[in-house]
Amino acid sequence: MSRDSRRIRGRSQRRGTDDSPLAGPSSRQPGEASGPVLRAVGLSRAYGQDESLVRAVDGVDLDVPAGQALAVTGPSGCGKSTLLQLLGGLDRPTDGEVWLGGRRMDHLGERALARLRRRAIGFVFQSFHLMDELTAAENVELPALLAGASPRTARNRAAGLLDRVGLADRARHLPSELSGGQRQRVAIARALVNEPLVVLADEPTGNLDSAATHDILRLFDELRAAGQTLVMVTHDERVAATADRVVSLRDGTLADDTRLDGGGTTRLGSLLNWEG
Numbered sequence: 148m149s150r151d152s153r154r155i156r157g158r159s160q161r162r163g164t165d166d167s168p169l170a171g172p173s174s175r176q177p178g179e180a181s182g183p184v185l186r187a188v189g190l191s192r193a194y195g196q197d198e199s200l201v202r203a204v205d206g207v208d209l210d211v212p213a214g215q216a217l218a219v220t221g222p223s224g225c226g227k228s229t230l231l232q233l234l235g236g237l238d239r240p241t242d243g244e245v246w247l248g249g250r251r252m253d254h255l256g257e258r259a260l261a262r263l264r265r266r267a268i269g270f271v272f273q274s275f276h277l278m279d280e281l282t283a284a285e286n287v288e289l290p291a292l293l294a295g296a297s298p299r300t301a302r303n304r305a306a307g308l309l310d311r312v313g314l315a316d317r318a319r320h321l322p323s324e325l326s327g328g329q330r331q332r333v334a335i336a337r338a339l340v341n342e343p344l345v346v347l348a349d350e351p352t353g354n355l356d357s358a359a360t361h362d363i364l365r366l367f368d369e370l371r372a373a374g375q376t377l378v379m380v381t382h383d384e385r386v387a388a389t390a391d392r393v394v395s396l397r398d399g400t401l402a403d404d405t406r407l408d409g410g411g412t413t414r415l416g417s418l419l420n421w422e423g
């Protein structure tokens with residue numbers, strides 16, 4: 148195990164014993180302490196009404212245990228992104244519950260929800276969502292500063308994470324000076340800077356070529372090996388095949404839930420000959 152892996156594992160093992168907003172007994176329900184990191188109960192999101200009603204997510208029950216790499220897949224429009232947004236507190240359910248680290252999220256007010264998101268969830272998006280005017284290092288530092296870290300701590304964490312994703316030599320570059328794969332690696336470093344309970348990724352390889360896709364999947368695999376819980380939306384079955392578990396959505400409902408054998412590393416080996 149690399150030093151970085153040990154460092155990340157050490158962090159995840161410490162979680163719940165510090166002063167994080169997730170740690171206090173008052174935030175836990177009885178029996179929840181060792182429960183799933185992320186839980187959806189009857190989760191639903193509808194848009195419109197009457198004839199224009201769309202049930203984007205329709206009564207999804209889902210438990211994601213600590214350390215699991217979960218892929219969410221299914222055809223276009225089946226509700227993958229909506230589900231991820233609900234799990235990450237970026238959208239509110241019309242019915243059902245979302246729990247993160249034993250704490251119910253969907254009942255929180257906007258400020259508490261934003262605080263929880265910032266501290267406990269790392270987001271990775273298809274189009275990276277980096278700040279164009281900030282360097283790679285500044286992009287990674289920003290969420291740490293927003294969560295209350297000192298500038299020095301934020302700087303140190305960002306430097307460590309950029310090193311971890313293989314971009315130490317690009318720390319002072321702007322996003323426009325980086326390739327797509329490099330931008331996504333910066334985004335992953337940013338997602339990790341507050342040591343999140345879970346990383347949520349929406350089509351993280353959707354804008355990348357084959358080589359960059361491999362880089363990102365390798366990185367996810369390392370995170371997984373270090374105990375990071377990961378939920379990734381992808382329409383690409385080859386990407387889904389690198390996860391521990393694949394759930395498929397159809398018309399907003401859970402149509403299939405499959406646990407895959409072996410680790411991501413083994414499966415990545417068979418993906419190295421992708422044509423792109």
Ligand SMILES: Nc1ncnc2c1ncn2[C@@H]1O[C@H](COP(=O)(O)OP(=O)(O)OP(=O)(O)O)[C@@H](O)[C@H]1O
Nearest residue numbers: 194195201203222223224225226227228229230382
């Ligand atoms: N803001 C919105 N208003 C109305 N309908 C919406 C809205 N957002 C999503 N939908 C609808 O909800 C359904 C699920 O959309 P969602 O984007 O979650 O699907 P998806 O599986 O992620 O699709 P894709 O793979 O194409 O990105 C679709 O029918 C979509 O048209």
